[in-house]
Amino acid sequence: MVNISLLKVDGHSMHPAIKSGVFVLVWRWQMGQYQQRLQVGDIIAVEHGHYGKIIKRICEVDLDSNGRVRELRLRGDNELASISEAKIGWVSVDSVIGKVAYVIKARP
């Protein structure tokens, strides 16, 4: 399974890496037991049960006994303007829309 989505970012919690108004290309793949590598530092879009579609950076990864990613902890780069990591809580890997592959910025 490969999913590619183009999303528009609204808000300042990922400033300066991702500014409000930019577009991001995110992608996700999984083939049987093989899954896309998700690691601390990656920026991902997820479908959160309470906050809806949000974009944040992975700060902690929970693995199962086979070393596969089970859950993730997320936080905004701009902590003063972000929902806190605690409020977001653990996010299931199934809710990941995709990892940011490309950021399309406006011309300076």
Added chain:
Amino acid sequence: MLHSLLQQLDQVRPLAEVSAHCDIPCGIYDPTPAQIYALSVLRYCQQIAGLGDSLEDQAKLGRLVADKEKHAEAVKNEVRIIWGDYFKGDLLKKYPDLHTLAHDIMLAGSAAKQSISSDTAKNLVNLMNEFTKIFWDSKGIQTYRAACPYEPKVDTVYPKLG
């Protein structure tokens, strides 16, 4: 160029939006917390000025300075959110000086963090009053000025509600 193409596409056929908000986008904006933070910065400066040389007062100085800096930063953060998330489009055209004012508040907030001068803190309070007046005006709500009913009892802008 790719960005402007996507913007046009987004207008014709809106792309899914992913939120990087400070919290759920509830649409609730209010400058009152920032005003209270600014007033408390001024009050901390006044309290610091009244401290003596005792060990007790030296310990209090540490606490007051730390809290003053935290509240000055909170003013900046609250204003950043209102300026960045609430004021947009036609509102920015209506209040062309808003960018300068928001930037002045950022500078005044930083100055208030670094200083223990009441005058520096008063400047922050005054700028917050200007910002508050514009904010309520943008909502079609009139404002009035009165001394806040607690120390530091300085001129503060309030909305005329009800």
